[in-house]
Amino acid sequence: MKYILSIACLLTSFLANSQEQNLYKFSLEEAIERALDSSYVSLNAKRDQAKALKQKWETTADGLPQINAAVDYEYNPKLIVTPLPAEIIGGEPGTTVPVSFGQKQNMRATASLNQLIFDGSYIVGLKATKTFLEYSKNSNEKTRLQVRQNVVSAYASALLVESNVNIIKNNATTAKKNLDETQKIFENGLAEQEEVEQLQITYQQVNNQLRNAQRNLDLSKQTLKMVLGLPVNADIELTDDLQTLAQQQLADFDLLESQLQLEQNVDYKIADNLVQQRTLEWQLERSKALPTLSAFANYGTTAFGDDFVFLESDTQWFQFSTIGVSLNIPIFSSLKRAKRTQRAEIAMLQAKTDFKQSVEQIKLNFNQAKSDYKFALENYQTAKANLNLAERIEYKNIIKYKEGISTSFELRQAQLQLYDAQNQYLQSMLQLINSKTSLETILNEPDIN
Numbered sequence: 001m002k003y004i005l006s007i008a009c010l011l012t013s014f015l016a017n018s019q020e021q022n023l024y025k026f027s028l029e030e031a032i033e034r035a036l037d038s039s040y041v042s043l044n045a046k047r048d049q050a051k052a053l054k055q056k057w058e059t060t061a062d063g064l065p066q067i068n069a070a071v072d073y074e075y076n077p078k079l080i081v082t083p084l085p086a087e088i089i090g091g092e093p094g095t096t097v098p099v100s101f102g103q104k105q106n107m108r109a110t111a112s113l114n115q116l117i118f119d120g121s122y123i124v125g126l127k128a129t130k131t132f133l134e135y136s137k138n139s140n141e142k143t144r145l146q147v148r149q150n151v152v153s154a155y156a157s158a159l160l161v162e163s164n165v166n167i168i169k170n171n172a173t174t175a176k177k178n179l180d181e182t183q184k185i186f187e188n189g190l191a192e193q194e195e196v197e198q199l200q201i202t203y204q205q206v207n208n209q210l211r212n213a214q215r216n217l218d219l220s221k222q223t224l225k226m227v228l229g230l231p232v233n234a235d236i237e238l239t240d241d242l243q244t245l246a247q248q249q250l251a252d253f254d255l256l257e258s259q260l261q262l263e264q265n266v267d268y269k270i271a272d273n274l275v276q277q278r279t280l281e282w283q284l285e286r287s288k289a290l291p292t293l294s295a296f297a298n299y300g301t302t303a304f305g306d307d308f309v310f311l312e313s314d315t316q317w318f319q320f321s322t323i324g325v326s327l328n329i330p331i332f333s334s335l336k337r338a339k340r341t342q343r344a345e346i347a348m349l350q351a352k353t354d355f356k357q358s359v360e361q362i363k364l365n366f367n368q369a370k371s372d373y374k375f376a377l378e379n380y381q382t383a384k385a386n387l388n389l390a391e392r393i394e395y396k397n398i399i400k401y402k403e404g405i406s407t408s409f410e411l412r413q414a415q416l417q418l419y420d421a422q423n424q425y426l427q428s429m430l431q432l433i434n435s436k437t438s439l440e441t442i443l444n445e446p447d448i449n
Contacts, residue, residue, distance in 0.1 A: 022234060024235065024236045026228075026236065028151075028152065039147055040229050059126060063126075067111065067114075072107065072108045073107045075104065079101070079102055079104065080100065103304035105307065106302060106305075112298045115296070116292075117294055118291070120292075124283045128280040131273060138266055142267070145441050147227075148441070149437050152437045155240075156242065156430050156434065161217045162238065163242045165217055167422050169210060171422075172203070172207060182408065198411075198412050199408050201412070209419075221236055224236065242426070245429070255373075255436070255439060256370065256373070260362070260442070261443075264443070268362055271355045271359070278347050282347070289337055291327060302320070366442050366443075369435070369438045370439055382428075384425060384428070389421075391421075393418070394411075398411065
């Protein structure tokens with residue numbers, strides 16, 4: 001019996017630990033850290049940056065020594081026959097004799113060394129790799145800022161739905177209580193059936209809202225798990241609450257007074273990178289009109305015979321080698337190079353125009369984000385005050401209804417007004433959190449490193 005109890009305790013402990021391991025608990029900051037480190041988007045952004053580093057070395061390696069080796073084997077079942085003048089072997093003048101040159105089998109092993117000495121496009125390519133690395137770094141930074149913003153939005157949205165579920169549960173409890181009391185009064189002949197029906201409509205609507213909110217809660221948490229890089233069927237618990245997060249967003253005067261530093265904005269840096277890239281592409285096309293100079297060295301050995309004797313120790317091998325330089329001078333390409341250069345120049349001018357547009361767009365986005373944050377602050381205070389008023393109005397109407405001063409229709413209107421105020425208050429908190437996050441993103445304020 002003791003043995004069975006011990007096994008049962010061990011199994012219970014194992015299951016409890018297993019469930020605990022499958023439960024993820026996150027505050028907002030912990031969720032952001034998780035997403036920046038392990039979300040699907042963050043992982044691929046890191047890989048993009050790693051690919052850029054590999055690509056830099058690929059370009060650099062083009063100007064370093066290139067060594068290649070080759071082994072060639074040939075078998076000629078029938079050798080080529082060449083007619084030669086017969087007199088070389090003492091034959092009659094004016095006649096020919098068929099002669100075969102070569103051996104049926106031959107093998108050749110070679111090694112070659114190539115070194116680029118001068119190539120204008122290579123020099124430009126090295127500059128382009130530095131710009132591309134900078135672009136990859138800025139692109140990764142933009143991705144991380146977007147990941148943070150997405151986490152804040154998804155986390156706050158999940159908290160909103162969670163808060164909404166709790167509020168609707170309380171509303172349903174109150175609506176059920178009012179309905180039950182009115183039903184008893186009706187059964188005692190002190191109220192009309194319409195009074196019951198009005199409250200029954202409210203109760204049914206609240207129950208529908210509750211079921212829908214519970215479904216939305218599951219979906220909102222699944223969305224958050226996707227953003228965090230977690231399986232959608234994992235269990236997750238949010239340790240922050242919406243009201244606390246909203247309170248943390250209240251009038252950040254340093255943020256409201258912040259001035260836009262364009263050089264710190266990641267979209268500005270990316271737009272500048274694109275101008276540099278288009279400029280280097282233009283220079284690359286121009287450099288293709290310059291000569292290229294390279295050096296090479298070859299060394300090899302060859303053997304031949306009528307039979308396959310290349311693996312035998314007494315086979316005679318003949319060595320050969322070559323050293324030289326190669327100068328390639330572009331002279332005329334039927335204006336192909338000129339048109340490619342002109343096309344690259346047009347692309348560069350387009351990038352410069354896009355850069356100017358991006359600067360103005362960033363300024364507009366900053367002004368819009370600051371305005372949205374100020375409005376969200378005002379809207380939050382108004383929604384909070386309206387909620388307090390709606391709660392008092394509903395409470396007064398409940399008392400009036402119980403005392404027979406007001407009708408169930410008036411009570412229902414007061415309750416609907418309360419439900420709307422509750423929803424507006426929740427939405428104002430979400431708007432406050434998201435608007436501040438957007439402003440921080442434009443200013444590149446968050447620490448995402």
